[in-house]
Amino acid sequence: MPLKIFHTADIHLGMKFAAYEEVREKLIEARFQTLANMVETANKEQCRIFVIAGDLFNRVKVDKKDIIRAAQIINEFQGNSVLILPGNHDYISPGQKDLWYTFIDSSGDNVKILSEKKVYSLTLDDVDAHIYACPCDAKHSSKNSIKWINDHQKDEAVLFHIGIAHGSLEGVSPDFDKKYFPMTKSALTACGLDAWLLGHTHLTYPEKTGPKDRIFFPGTPEPDGFDCRHQGSAFIIEINDDKKVNVTSLNTGTNSFLETKVKLAGRDDIEKLADEYANSDYEKTMLRLILEGVIPAGDKVKLNKVRDKIREMVLYLDWNAEGVMEEITLERIQKEFSEGSFPYILLNKLVERGDQETLQMAYELIAEVRK
Amino acid sequence: MILQKILLNPFAGIKNRSIEFDKGLNVILGPNEAGKSTVFNALLSVLFTPAKLNKRSFDTDMKSFIPLGGDTAGVELEIIHNGKLFTLIKTWGETIEAVLKLEGGEILTGEDAIEEKLARMLPAGEGTFKSVLLTRQSGLSQTLTDLRDDYPETIQNMGDILRRSLLETDGVPLDKLRELIEERYNEKFSRWDRDEAYPENGRGIHNPYQKELGLISQAFYKKEQVKLDLEEALRYESELDGKNKQVHKAADEIEKFRIYVEKNKSIITDARESRGLTSELKLLNKELSECKKALKEWPVLESDLEKSKKELPDLSQNIKELIEEENTAKLLEKNKELRDKFERVKKLKAALDKKKEKMDSTPVLNEDELDKIIAANQDVEKINAGLMAGELALKFTAKKETSINVQQDFSNKKQQKLNKDQVIQLKASRRITMSHPDWEMEIESSSSGFKKIEESLNNANTKLKNLLDKKKVTSLTEAKKLHKVYADIKNDFQNAQKNIKTELDKDSFEKLELEIKKLGNIKCERPLVDVAKERVMGEVKKKELNENITQITRKIDDYVNAYETLDQLMEEELAGITGRKKQLEKKLNKLKPLPDNISDLDAFVEEFKKAEKDLEDNREYKNDLLREISGIISMMPESTAEELLVDLRDKETAFKLQLGRGEAINRIRELSEEMMDQMDSSTYEGLEKKLASYISLITEKRYKSVNVENGLPGDIIRDNGTVLTYNLLSDGTRDVVALALRLCMGEFFLGDAPGFLAMDDPLVDLDPVRREKAVEVLQKFASQRQLLFFTCHPEHAKMLGGNVIEIGARV
Structure with missing residues (x-):
């Protein structure tokens, strides 16, 4: 019987989003919502195992109500077993167990915290699988948690052998200081398991999956910053009896972050900007627009109106139009100011200097005091 | 460039109306709301407003000029430039058109091309036209009022006015602009040191300014705060990592010791029990051994005791006899010693008698007698020495041959013969006597009486002699010799006395002699030594026998105390001990033996105890660490380092x-x-003269000149020589100045090229005289330039003359 697994990681419940004060509650709430959505999807897809490969929580210190809420959401999973691995953000160690004690107190019987480096048998849950757990026991470690598997004798009578680990993967995750439980593909492969369900890297790996893939990062299911350019993702991994793997990638995010640079070359581009972003497609989007370019004189007003329009439509707008200049030419100066007047001379000098930013600012200052 | 004709077809409320302009003075006359402004706006629009406008610009700039009920506004303007006619046609609204017809039939239709062509033809830029040349109500009068009101401190003279007027032509007040720039500068840089690129006075995030912060300082502090937060988060995380490592290590240690203790606990327990049982067994074995020994010894002891007790009386009797024999032997020995002593005493007595005899025959000169002789001799020597202590010297010269007797001190008198003139020198201690038959002379020392000394000496010599004579010796030396001989003999005698006394001890010779006579004839066959030796051996044996009896008795008593009877020992004690021993051996066999690798149980127990302590210590240490970790977690910042890192990047960008x-x-x-x-x-070179000239003209030279300082017009000088500062100008005078300024600026911007200037009627507030003069000035200006003069006063139009264009009636 094929083994169908819902694989997620890096949900980071309890992330505070202090930099986005006005929407932080929505962002915090979205992560719970996404978790609930994933459980619902896993139920619909009749997954037998729900795996969270680390960092369910953002920190080891989480509000109790949030821990209980997370447990209650996860309890809704109707499959055989939920496997939760402590990651480097919600690690378990002799010095830090409160988080997981609180969690397990509110968890259902089918929820397992993979707190030890050992094999967890799922046979009692009617799944012919052994889980090789590699939990994190600190936030940082230069040693990964998979080494113990080399000393373990696989029980060949069991059909599926699945590894669950959390940490960076050489060539995939940036970890220059090698402090996030660094792993290598060769070391993972050498363990001889049917699949490795990993967490830590917020990007999906492999980007495109094939039947021979054995190492998986689902990415974070809910984007958490502008450096996260995807929509939030998770995997449904189906392993057949012949060990062939079929992976489905899901878009899971409630919200998304989008940072984009737009070069404005004229009035039409301002209109396009409004058409592009001031619509309902972006109502769940944290949008960072970095604008640059030259627009016709006086069109900053229009641009600001577009900004306000977009702001109304998106979840959050980080508007950076410092790079946008109104077109200020000698002709324009001549048209607007009389020769010999102070603005005329000042602006002409700035045109000569080719200092667009200062020219723009000077023009705006003059406009502000002009009667 | 001058204007020739304008056609409004239609434009605002005017339809198909054309106006022709004179190259000089054009007076556009009409009552209020008659359409003067429409003509003006049509002119402005055709020159400077593109036909094609976006909606916003159209709404702002042209919508109000679309005639009611219509959809298009249009203006056609004929221009003469360099003697050539150009026709500019523009329509706005539904129909959009822009055409510039050049002389010769060439037509320009592109807005950009038209604009470019026009820019080349116009004597000034659009801004200058809109602010100075083509503005009806130039606002100069108001500007002048504003200048006075706004800058009472800085506007001191006409130069300031001119300067300000020119600079602020576009309605941009310099000081307000400057203020705004300062405001914006302060908004940015307040509390920021640009040179140091840091908050003022080096006040970083640890001592930040709280008030009057500029945006840069704010952004800086925000960035620095996030940096601090990040450092704090990293510190906490690092501390937590460190503590976690310690906890892991402690947990590993606990596990290690726990396994060890668990593994070895039963071994230690068994070993401890085994040690106890073994010790107990050892005691039992000892007890058993003692029982067996008692069993074996007890009868023997009983037998030995009996035997010893029997042996003791014979031994005692034998010793008694030996003592008697020994006493006899001792007496015999004593008698022999007495006899030997008597023989020695007898010999000593004979020697003593001999020495007595010798001593008795020797003259006696004992110690006292010798001392007396020595003392008498010393007296003689002493007197002699006193006599010899004086010194007399005599020089005697014989004048003729003579013989004299001489005595020096006690020497014998000597006769001495002297020749004539012979000199003798005599020396003595106390006295020199010379005698001659004819004379005697005695010279005596004056310090003592020589006679007395002489007498003492004689007495001393007599005493000495008597003493010597008594002992029949002649000198002290002999006396000493005699004393020595006597002393030696006496000494020998005394020694002999001592020897005999020593030998006799307390006895006397007579008593000893008597004792010897009393001694009987005693016999003993064996020497005392042999007898004594045998007696001692007998006594030792008896002592040993007694001790043996005591010892045996004590042992038997011990056995009795321990076992009561021999039968009891045999029947009960032995069986009991044997039974207990079997039980212990059974228990011992059940215990785990020590592993082969443990040779030293004590060392192993110590090692185990240490492991138990290490286990407990590590548990305690781990608990301490857990408390510390709990404290760290509770104090950790709300955001993780990763979140803060992202935030820091944003804040740095913002900064x-x-x-x-x-x-x-x-x-x-x-x-x-x-x-x-x-x-x-x-x-502003050249402007000041023009300004002064215009003012002088308008005021009938009442203000005859304007001071020019540093090339700029200064104060206005009245005809009576008084100085009229700008502040003292009346409203009327200010209008004069404003008109003069306007005309000046018109000339300034138009230069030598033909051009036009539009203005609203400036004559309204002037008194009749000044008005007349102003008309002259305007006419003079219009003689050189095209002037469009807008007025609603027919009389002003009449005064001005020129090309009067009436608006409100069709021309």
């Missing part, structure tokens, strides 16, 4: 942005200041 914007405003500030400083007379 850089503010800094960049600040630097831009600073460049504007510096350039503005530089420009303000550099605005000098050269900028």
Whole structure:
């Protein structure tokens, strides 16, 4: 019987989003919502195992109500077993167990915290699988948690052998200081398991999956910053009896972050900007627009109106139009100011200097005091 | 370039109306609301408003000029430039058209091309036209009022007015601009030190300014705060990592010791029990051994005791006999010693008698007698020495041959013969006597009486002699010799006395002799030594026998105390001990033996105890660490290092942005200041004379001149020589100045080229005389330039003359 697994990681419940004060509650709430959505999807897809490969929580210190809420959401999973691995953000160690004690107190019987480096048998849950757990026991470690598997004798009578680990993967995750439980593909492969369900890297790996893939990062299911350019993702991994793997990638995010640079070359581009972003497609989007370019004189007003329009439509707008200049030419100066007047001379000098930013600012200052 | 004709077809409320302009003075006359403004706006629009407008611009700039009920506004303007006719046609609204017809039939239709062509033809830029040349109500009069009101401190003279007027032509008040720049500069740089690129006075995030913070300082502090937060988060995380490592290590240690203790606990327990049982067994074995020994010894002891007790009386009797024999032997020995002593005493007595005899035959000169002789001799010597202590010297010269007797001290008298003139020198201690038959002379020392000394000496000599004579010796030396002989003999005698006394001890010779006579004839066959030796051996044996009896008795008593009877020992004690021993051996066999690798149980127990202590210590240490970790977790910042890192990047970007914007405003500030400083007379060269000339003309030379300072017009000088500062100008005079200024600026911007100037009626507030003069000035201006004069006063139009264009009636 094929083994169908819902694989997620890096949900980071309890992330505070202090930099986005006005929407932080929505962002915090979205992560719970996404978790609930994933459980619902896993139920619909009749997954037998729900795996969270680390960092369910953002920190080891989480509000109790949030821990209980997370447990209650996860309890809704109707499959055989939920496997939760402590990651480097919600690690378990002799010095830090409160988080997981609180969690397990509110968890259902089918929820397992993979707190030890050992094999967890799922046979009692009617799944012919052994889980090789590699939990994190600190936030940082230069040693990964998979080494113990080399000393373990696989029980060949069991059909599926699945590894669950959390940490960076050489060539995939940036970890220059090698402090996030660094792993290598060769070391993972050498363990001889049917699949490795990993967490830590917020990007999906492999980007495109094939039947021979054995190492998986689902990415974070809910984007958490502008450096996260995807929509939030998770995997449904189906392993057949012949060990062939079929992976489905899901878009899971409630919200998304989008940072984009737009070069404005004229009035039409301002209109396009409004058409592009001031619509309902972006109502769940944290949008960072970095604008640059030259627009016709006086069109900053229009641009600001577009900004306000977009702001109304998106979840959050980080508007950076410092790079946008109104077109200020000698002709324009001549048209607007009389020769010999102070603005005329000042602006002409700035045109000569080719200092667009200062020219723009000077023009705006003059406009502000002009009667 | 001058205007020739304008056609409004239609434009606002005017339809198909054309107006022809004279190249000089054109007076556009009409009552209020008659359409003068429409004509003016049509002119402005056709020259400067593109036909094609976006909606917003159309709404703002042209919508109000679309005739009611219509959809298009149109204007056609004929221009003469360099003697050539150009026709500019523009329509706005539904029909959009822009055409510039050139002389010769060439037509330009592109807006850009038309605009470019027009720009080349117009004597000034659009801005200059809109602000100075083609503005009806130039606002100069108001500007002048504003200048006085706004800058009472800085506007001191006409130069300031001219300068300000020119610089602020576009309605941009310099000081307000400067204030705004300063405001923006301060908004950015307040509390920021640009040179140090740091908050003022080095007040970083640990001592931040709380008030009057500029945007750069704010952004800086925000960035630095996040940096601090990040450092704090990293510190906490690092501390937590460290503590976690310690906890892991402690947990590993606990596990290690726990396994060890668990593994070895039963071994230690068994070993401890085994040690106890073994010890107990050892005691039992000892007890058993003692029982067996008692069993074996007890009967023997009983037998030995009996035997010893029997042996003792014979031994005692034998010793008694030996003592008697020994006493006899001792007496015999004593008698022999007495006899030997008597023999020695007898010999000593004979020697003593001999020495007595010798002593008795020797003359006696004992110690006292010798001392007396020595003392008498010393007296003689002493007197002699006193006599010899004086010194007399006599020189005697014989004048003729003579013989004299001489005695020196006690020497014998000597006769001495002297020749004539012979000199003798005599020396003595106390006395010199010389005698001659004819004379005697005695010379005596004066210090003592020589006679007395002489007498003492004689007495001493007599005493000495008597003593010597008594002992029949002649000198002290002999006396001493005699004394020595006597002393030696006496000494020998005394020694002999001592020897005999020593030998006799307390006895006397007579008593000893008597004892010897009393001794009987005793016999003993064996020597005392042999007898004594045998007696001692007998006594030792008896002592040993007694001790043996005591010892045996004590042992038997011990056995009795321990076992009561021999039968009891055999029947009960032995069986009991044997039974207990079997039980112990059974228990011992059940215990685990020590592993082969443990040879030293004590060392192993110590090692185990240490492991138990290490286990407990590590548990305690781990608990301490857990408490510390719990404290660290509870104190950890709300955001993780990863979140703060992202935040820091954003804050750094925001800071850089503010800094960049600040630097831009600073460049504007510096350039503005530089420009303000550099605005000098050269900028307005020639203007001042024109201004003075116009003012003088309008005021009938009442204000005859304008002081020019540093190339700029200064105060206005009245005809009576008094100075009229700008502040003292009346409203009427100010209008004069405003008109003069306007005309001046018109000339300034138009230069030598033909051009036009539009203005609203400035004559309204002037008194009749000044009005007349102003008309003259305007006419003079119009003789050189095209002037469009808008007025609603027919009399002004009449005064001005020129091309009067009436609006409100069809021409």
